[in-house]
Structure formats: C-alpha cells, structure tokens
Amino acid sequence: xxxxxxxxxxxxxxxxxxxxxxxxxxxxxxxxxxxxxxxxxxxxxxxxxxxxxxxxxxxxxxxxxxxxxxxxxxxxxxxxxxxxxxxxxxxxxxxxxxxxxxxxxxxxxxxxxxxxxxxxxxxxxxxxxxxxxxxxxxxxxxxxxxxxxxxxxxxxxxxxxxxxxxxxxxxxxxxxxxxxxxxxxxxxxxxxxxxxxxxxxxxxxxxxxxxxxxxxxxxxxxxxxxxxxxxxxxxxxxxxxxxxxxxxxxxxxxxxxxxxxxxxxxxxxxxxxxxxxxxxxxxxxxxxxxxxxxxxxxxxxxxxxxxxxxxxxxxxxxxxxxxxxxxxxxxxxxxxxxxxxxxxxxxxxxxxxxxxxxxxxxxxxxxxxxxxxxxxxxxxxxxxxxxxxxxxxxxxxxxxxxxxxxxxxxxxxxxxxxxxxxxxxxxxxxxxxxxxxxxxxxxxxxxxxxxxxxxxxxxxxxxxxxxxxxxxxxxxxxxxxxxxxxxxxxxxxxxxxxxxxxxxxxxxxxxxxxxxxxxxxxxxxxxxxxxxxxxxxxxxxxxxxxxxxxxxx
Amino acid sequence: xxxxxxxxxxxxxxxxxxxxxxxxxxxxxxxxxxxxxxxxxxxxxxxxxxxxxxxxxxxxxxxxxxxxxxxxxxxxxxxxxxxxxxxxxxxxxxxxxxxxxxxxxxxxxxxxxxxxxxxxxxxxxxxxxxxxxxxxxxxxxxxxxxxxxxxxxxxxxxxxxxxxxxxxxxxxxxxxxxxxxxxxxxxxxxxxxxxxxxxxxxxxxxxxxxxxxxxxxxxxxxxxxxxxxxxxxxxxxxxxxxxxxxxxxxxxxxxxxxxxxxxxxxxxxxxxxxxxxxxxxxxxxxxxxxxxxxxxxxxxxxxxxxxxxxxxxxxxxxxxx
Numbered sequence: 001x002x003x004x005x006x007x008x009x010x011x012x013x014x015x016x017x018x019x020x021x022x023x024x025x026x027x028x029x030x031x032x033x034x035x036x037x038x039x040x041x042x043x044x045x046x047x048x049x050x051x052x053x054x055x056x057x058x059x060x061x062x063x064x065x066x067x068x069x070x071x072x073x074x075x076x077x078x079x080x081x082x083x084x085x086x087x088x089x090x091x092x093x094x095x096x097x098x099x100x101x102x103x104x105x106x107x108x109x110x111x112x113x114x115x116x117x118x119x120x121x122x123x124x125x126x127x128x129x130x131x132x133x134x135x136x137x138x139x140x141x142x143x144x145x146x147x148x149x150x151x152x153x154x155x156x157x158x159x160x161x162x163x164x165x166x167x168x169x170x171x172x173x174x175x176x177x178x179x180x181x182x183x184x185x186x187x188x189x190x191x192x193x194x195x196x197x198x199x200x201x202x203x204x205x206x207x208x209x210x211x212x213x214x215x216x217x218x219x220x221x222x223x224x225x226x227x228x229x230x231x232x233x234x235x236x237x238x239x240x241x242x243x244x245x246x247x248x249x250x251x252x253x254x255x256x257x258x259x260x261x262x263x264x265x266x267x268x269x270x271x272x273x274x275x276x277x278x279x280x281x282x283x284x285x286x287x288x289x290x291x292x293x294x295x296x297x298x299x300x301x302x303x304x305x306x307x308x309x310x311x312x313x314x315x316x317x318x319x320x321x322x323x324x325x326x327x328x329x330x331x332x333x334x335x336x337x338x339x340x341x342x343x344x345x346x347x348x349x350x351x352x353x354x355x356x357x358x359x360x361x362x363x364x365x366x367x368x369x370x371x372x373x374x375x376x377x378x379x380x381x382x383x384x385x386x387x388x389x390x391x392x393x394x395x396x397x398x399x400x401x402x403x404x405x406x407x408x409x410x411x412x413x414x415x416x417x418x419x420x421x422x423x424x425x426x427x428x429x430x431x432x433x434x435x436x437x438x439x440x441x442x443x444x445x446x447x448x449x450x451x452x453x454x455x456x457x458x459x460x461x462x463x464x465x466x467x468x469x470x471x472x473x474x475x476x477x478x479x480x481x482x483x484x485x486x487x488x489x490x491x492x493x494x495x496x497x498x499x500x501x502x503x504x505x506x507x508x509x510x511x512x513x514x515x516x517x518x519x520x521x522x523x524x525x526x527x528x529x530x531x532x533x534x535x536x537x538x539x540x541x542x543x544x545x546x547x548x549x550x551x552x553x
Numbered sequence: 554x555x556x557x558x559x560x561x562x563x564x565x566x567x568x569x570x571x572x573x574x575x576x577x578x579x580x581x582x583x584x585x586x587x588x589x590x591x592x593x594x595x596x597x598x599x600x601x602x603x604x605x606x607x608x609x610x611x612x613x614x615x616x617x618x619x620x621x622x623x624x625x626x627x628x629x630x631x632x633x634x635x636x637x638x639x640x641x642x643x644x645x646x647x648x649x650x651x652x653x654x655x656x657x658x659x660x661x662x663x664x665x666x667x668x669x670x671x672x673x674x675x676x677x678x679x680x681x682x683x684x685x686x687x688x689x690x691x692x693x694x695x696x697x698x699x700x701x702x703x704x705x706x707x708x709x710x711x712x713x714x715x716x717x718x719x720x721x722x723x724x725x726x727x728x729x730x731x732x733x734x735x736x737x738x739x740x741x742x743x744x745x746x747x748x749x750x751x752x753x754x755x756x757x758x759x760x761x762x763x764x765x766x767x768x769x770x771x772x773x774x775x776x777x778x779x780x781x782x783x784x785x786x787x788x789x790x791x792x793x794x795x796x797x798x799x800x801x802x803x804x805x806x807x808x809x810x811x812x813x814x815x816x817x818x819x820x821x822x823x824x825x826x827x828x829x830x831x832x833x834x835x836x837x838x839x840x841x842x843x844x845x846x847x848x849x850x851x852x853x854x855x856x857x858x859x860x861x862x863x864x865x866x867x868x869x870x871x872x873x874x
Contacts, residue, residue: 051635195637200638245725463599
C-alpha cells in the first residue's frame with residue numbers, strides 16, 4: 001500500500017477508476033516515435049542519501065525515490081493519475097456488497113532470483129504491513145480489513161482476496177497501489193527487527209524494472225536493468241542514483257549532462273534549466289498544497305465563520321501567492337489540485353478581495369476597531385500567533401505579507417511565528433493555536449475523512465486524529481462518509497465537489513497554493529507527461545513501469 | 554612525565570564523563586521529539602508513543618543517562634533513528650570521508666600558511682607583508698558558503714564554458730560513476746579542499762606571522778644577530794622553533810574537527826562526510842548520532858590537547874613536566 005509523507009487523502013471507486021483509466025488513456029498523448037536506443041547508464045539526482053532500501057521502512061522522500069525502481073507495484077497510477085494494474089492482472093473484482101475484493105496476479109512475473117511472484121508475496125506484503133509488531137516509521141493503514149491476517153487470503157497461486165469490514169471506496173487507491181515485496185525474504189524477518197535488518201542497505205531480491213547492484217553510502221546507488229521484468233526489459237541498462245545535496249549543483253548537473261534526470265529542480269534554477277540546450281523540462285503543480293489551518297473551535301478567534309470569511313475577503317490571494325513564490329505556485333481554492341482527475345476550477349468557492357465587506361463581517365462578529373487600530377471584543381484584542389515552519393522562505397514570506405495586510409486592512413494583530421519543524425505541530429495537535437500555515441501531501445484519490453471529519457478532531461475525539469481545526473458540521477461529515485462509500489466516478493465527483501463547496505463556504509481553512517514542481521531530463525526519451533505537463537505519476541513510486549520505457553538518446 | 558600523563562589522562566576521563574552528562578541532557582532537553590506524527594500523519598500516535606516508550610525517551614533524562622553510559626562503556630553507540638542502522642556503522646562509513654577532505658585541506662593549509670606567515674613576519678610592513686595581510690583578512694572574512702558557492706560556480710560551471718566543454722572540476726561527490734581511482738578522488742577534492750584551505754590558510758598565516766614577530770623581537774634573537782649569524786639561521790633555526798609552538802597547539806585542536814566534518818562545504822560539494830551527517834541528525838533529533846559525534850569530537854579534543862602538551866616537551870627541551 002502507498003504512503004503519503006505529509007498527509008494523505010484518498011479514495012475513488014474501483015469501477016470508476018477503471019472507467020476513468022480507460023477513457024483518459026484513450027485521450028493520452030502517447031509516446032515519442034523516435035528510435036529507441038538500447039543500453040546506456042541513466043544518472044538520477046537524489047537530494048539526500050536514501051535512509052533505507054527496505055520498502056517497509058521508507059519514511060523519507062530520497063528512500064522512496066530510490067526503492068521505486070526496484071520493487072513491483074500491485075496497482076499504480078497512470079499519467080492522468082487514474083489507477084491502473086501493474087503486477088495485478090486486471091482491475092479487482094468487487095463483490096455485490098462491495099466488501100470482498102479479489103485481485104488476480106499476472107502469471108509469469110518473476111523475482112530477480114528467478115522464482116515466481118505469486119499471491120503469497122502479495123498477501124505477505126499486506127500481512128507484514130498490517131502487523132502490529134512491525135517496527136517502522138512508515139504509515140501503513142489496513143484498518144479497513146476485517147482482520148490484519150484473516151482479512152487477506154491466498155485463494156490460489158495467482159489470486160488474493162481482501163475482506164473488508166465495511167464499504168471503503170478508496171481501498172484500491174489507498175491499499176492496493178504500492179509495492180509488493182518477496183515473501184521469501186521479508187516474510188522471514190522478525191517484524192520487530194525489520195527496522196535494523198542488515199539487508200536494508202542492499203536488497204537481495206527485487207522484481208521491479210531494475211535490480212539492485214551496489215551502494216556506496218552517501219554517494220550513489222547503482223541499479224541494473226531487470227532482464228526478466230514482467231513489463232519487458234528496460235531499454236536503459238543501468239541507473240545510477242547520485243546524491244547531490246546542493247540544489248545549484250543538482251540543477252547544473254542536468255544542464256551539463258552529468259545527470260540525466262533531476263526529479264526536483266528548485267524554483268530558483270528553473271529558468272536556467274529551461275533555457276539550457278538539450279534539456280527537456282516540465283513544470284506542473286505538486287500533488288500537495290498549503291493552507292491556513294484555523295482553529296475553528298467556537299472559543300477561539302477564528303471560531304466565528306464571519307471572522308474567517310472576513311479573513312478571506314481581506315486578502316488578494318493571487319498576488320500574495322505570486323509575491324511569496326515568485327510565480328512558482330498555483331493558487332488554490334480547494335484541496336483538489338490540478339493534477340487530479342477530480343479537479344474542477346469552477347467547483348470551488350472563490351473570495352475576491354473586498355475590504356469593505358471584510359470590515360463589515362468583522363463588525364457583525366462583534367470585533368470593533370480599538371484606539372490602536374487593532375480590533376477588540378469584550379476587552380479582548382484580536383491578537384494571535386501565526387505559526388509557520390521556520391526556514392521555509394516562501395511560507396514565511398506569505399505569512400509576513402498576510403499579517404501586514406490583515407493588520408492594515410482589517411485590524412487583526414497576527415504575529416508571524418516561525419517555528420522549528422519538530423515543535424511546529426505540538427500546539428496545533430493540542431488544539432492550542434489560532435492559525436498556522438500548514439502543508440499537506442495528497443493521494444490522487446481524494447478523501448477528506450482524516451483531516452475534516454469531526455470524528456478525527458484532535459485531541460477531543462481522536463488522540464491520533466489529523467483534524468486539527470475542531471470544525472464540526474454534520475453536512476460535511478455526511479458528504480465525506482458518502483464519498484468514501486461511492487464507487488461510481490461521476491457520483492463521487494459530485495460528492496467531492498459538495499465537500500469543496502462546504503469547505504469554501506465556511507472557510508474551514510484558507511487554501512493557499514500548490515507548489516509548481518519541475519523535472520529536468522537530459523538525453524532521456526520516452527517520458528510522457530499527463531495533462532498540463534504533469535509528471536507527478538513518475539515520482540515517489542506512483543508508477544515505475546514507465547521507467548522501463550525510457551531510453552537514452 | 555609519566556605521572557603528569559597519568560594525571561592528565563585521569564582528568565581527561567573525568568572531563569569526558571562530565572561532558573557526556575552535559576551533552577546527554579542537552580539533547581534530551583532540546584524542544585521537539587525525534588518522532589512526531591507531523592512528519593507522517595498516517596503513523597498513529599499510539600505507535601509513536603509505543604516507540605518512544607520502548608526507547609525510554611518518555612523518562613526524565615537523568616533516568617535515561619545511566620543506560621546510555623552503560624552502553625557507551627560497553628562500546629555501543631546505539632542505532633540511528635533515521636538511518637536505521639548502528640551508529641558505529643555510520644561513523645565507519647563517514648569519518649574516513651571527512652578525514653580525507655579536511656586532512657588534506659589542513660596539510661595544504663599548513664604547507665602554505667607557515668611559510669607565508671614566516672615570510673610576512675621577516676618582512677614586516679613591506680609590500681609583501683601588507684599584501685598577505687590584506688589577502689588573509691579577506692580569506693578570514695569570507696563566509697564558507699560564499700566561497701564554496703563561488704568555487705562551485707567558477708570551477709565547475711564557468712570553467713566548462715571557458716574551455717569549450719573540455720574541462721571543469723566535478724560538481725558533486727567523491728567519485729564520478731564507476732571510476733573509484735585515486736586520481737578521480739583527487740579531481741573531486743580540488744574544489745572543496747580549496748574552499749576549506751583558503752579559510753584556514755588565512756587564519757594560520759596570521760597566527761604564524763604574529764607568533765614569529767613576537768619571537769623575532771626577543772633579546773636572544775638580537776644576540777644571535779649580534780653574534781653574526783646569518784638571517785636564515787636566525788629565522789629558521791632559532792626563531793622558528795619557538796614561534797611554531799603555538800601552531801602545534803592550534804593544529805592539535807584542529808584535528809578533532811577533521812572527524813566532525815565541515816557542514817557547509819560538504820553540503821555544497823555533496824561530500825558524504827560527518828558534517829552533513831551531524832547536521833541532519835540535529836535537524837531530525839537523531840540522539841544517538843548527535844551524541845556519538847559530539848562525544849567523539851570531545852574525546853579527540855581531550856586526547857590531542859594532551860598530545861600537544863606532550864609534544865611541547867619534545868619540541869622545546871626546556872619544558873619539563
């Protein structure tokens with residue numbers, strides 16, 4: 001199953017996805033028609049060394065980028081971020097009550113040691129991930145199953161059956177996408193000792209498009225083409241993952257050709273990379289976003305919807321995003337980002353800057369302007385700490401701009417409070433904050449349950465909950481639950497849009513932007529972007545079968 | 554001498570013990586735990602709590618310390634929280650890389666700075682002295698990240714353009730692809746070593762100059778000159794031997810830094826050394842790694858201080874303990 005390192009929000013019905021996948025694939029741009037060269041070494045830039053090559057232990061992006069080349073995925077995402085089979089032989093068969101999911105495994109697939117990839121490997125991967133004794137920082141959630149062990153059964157050598165307690169539409173995108181590991185290797189490791197198993201640095205048996213060759217810690221990881229890869233032998237003979245910790249050097253490396261693929265070119269270097277001869281680059285919004293997370297609890301400053309709406313009306317979001325990101329951010333009005341098939345720019349609530357209206361809303365909420373220009377109510381000043389991650393220049397700049405604008409236009413005294421990452425979440429998770437600039441990663445299949453459903457309010461309703469806002473709205477709860485049970489794509493889109501509208505109308509949070517990411521390639525062909533040049537799908541193990549199609553020029 | 558060394562060793566051990574308490578307390582009292590849900594919200598709080606409890610991190614630092622000390626005395630540095638492997642393995646992987654980089658830089662720095670300091674001191678207020686002073690001050694003043702980036706841009710980017718894509722120093726790392734040869738390593742070392750050496754040459758040469766000047770104004774030097782000894786003999790036989798004593802201490806104190814690495818320079822040139830490891834460990838609150846690095850540096854500092862004091866007696870026969 002897949003993990004999302006900042007946050008994950010998921011879902012999408014299986015049948016809906018299948019339809020979406022077919023339709024979107026038919027509309028795809030297709031590959032290039034140039035001659036494919038066999039062989040060669042492709043160099044890939046990692047911005048830090050991978051902490052582990054054991055997929056059960058991966059909780060950092062460099063490790064995720066490293067292991068994505070070497071393990072098969074059961075299902076994965078295509079260029080339009082629709083789920084598509086990889087190791088699986090077709091889409092899952094879902095029972096009438098939608099609680100039993102049967103997955104067929106393709107025949108003939110082999111691990112690097114020559115043994116067959118079977119249903120036992122698929123089931124064992126789930127069992128290990130679901131094991132309560134697994135010692136890992138990676139977040140695996142198999143709670144939809146009736147039982148961590150009995151909920152996954154091997155019907156025959158090529159068939160796995162998953163039994164769910166309840167209908168859970170995101171099961172495909174959340175639980176069935178992601179890596180499969182060899183049972184003969186990882187099934188023998190004591191889950192309590194998985195974290196420090198000696199093989200974590202050098203996987204012995206793999207089955208993705210490339211196999212592990214060798215590793216020089218802190219410097220590089222070498223992979224070689226898997227000749228028996230079930231999607232066909234890769235055109236490229238070898239991949240070298242080079243650790244380049246300096247972003248200037250990493251950008252220049254792809255310009256020089258020292259690196260063939262840089263998956264993350266920093267905003268400062270994008271224009272230079274784009275202007276370079278021989279380099280192909282793509283810029284697209286990230287599969288993640290930033291927002292202002294209010295404390296919506298009634299006793300707090302932003303507990304009144306009029307105050308939150310005033311906040312929204314007082315700001316010119318587009319200009320703030322442009323100034324803070326230097327044009328490298330895509331303004332958002334919801335938590336569905338452009339890369340997702342659910343994205344509909346017209347389905348969200350937009351607040352156009354209207355300062356008189358903002359002031360009027362503050363007056364309605366009972367906050368009047370004091371002698372020092374700061375609003376007050378019942379002797380209490382409208383004054384709060386505005387938390388933001390320290391060292392994140394764009395976010396700090398945005399918070400600075402907003403604080404100044406809100407003081408000037410609305411009489412809110414919001415003090416920018418840059419906070420170290422390690423303590424940033426502490427007041428937020430405790431519900432002891434007023435507003436914070438937060439970042440979230442997202443699954444291509446949206447599911448707002450974890451961060452907006454009232455059952456997940458932390459700390460009141462769920463000790464591990466991710467709903468920090470404290471916002472309670474029965475309509476929102478109902479829409480979220482309905483979307484989790486709806487497997488029809490079109491019906492689900494309507495529910496997702498309804499959720500977006502409730503979030504926007506009530507300004508539960510104030511959505512800011514999605515980072516514009518850039519990937520650069522030098523002498524690599526076969527890269528096929530999705531809509532809007534999006535290449536999210538070939539990053540962080542969303543899809544690795546594409547790597548076999550790449551070749552060097 | 555033997556009793557002096559024994560006394561110093563005992564003091565050193567007590568000092569290390571004291572430092573281990575301080576360092577341990579500081580790591581545990583730094584705000585922010587090593588594991589938080591914020592980094593990966595799918596990790597349940599219960600699992601985080603369970604792990605923190607298993608590692609004993611939910612107890613007061615003074616209750617955790619005895620277990621740490623016991624493990625340390627038995628040669629165990631623990632497992633890295635982030636890298637998920639024994640810290641000793643990480644040190645074995647990283648320390649040699651930093652020693653190669655900083656050791657080479659130190660040797661080159663000394664090789665240039667000592668003659669430069671002597672040269673400037675023996676020609677005090679000459680144009681050469683003024684020029685070396687200005688250059689030294691510039692070297693001391695330039696931040697390492699500015700110098701590193703400048704060298705990276707010039708040596709690895711513009712040099713390529715200037716030579717029509719025929720030559721440039723590598724942008725990153727210790728080796729280029731499969732070439733693990735010594736020559737390839739040397740080529741990769743040029744820019745980071747230059748960056749580090751410029752900074753230390755400036756400091757060492759100023760120190761050598763002032764030390765030499767101090768000695769050159771001593772009475773016995775004047776006497777030596779009055780006796781008719783040549784300038785070369787006075788400067789290099791009589792003056793240098795005394796003037797170099799403080800440099801020995803300085804170098805001895807530099808040696809622990811070879812192990813601790815150079816955070817900024819290693820970052821700019823993607824050099825997989827201890828500096829990067831220590832920096833990331835601090836950001837991640839990877840306590841075992843942080844403690845291993847600071848205790849290793851503390852141990853080497855104590856050791857080399859002792860060695861410096863002993864070497865004084867070797868260099869200067871007048872000194873007796």
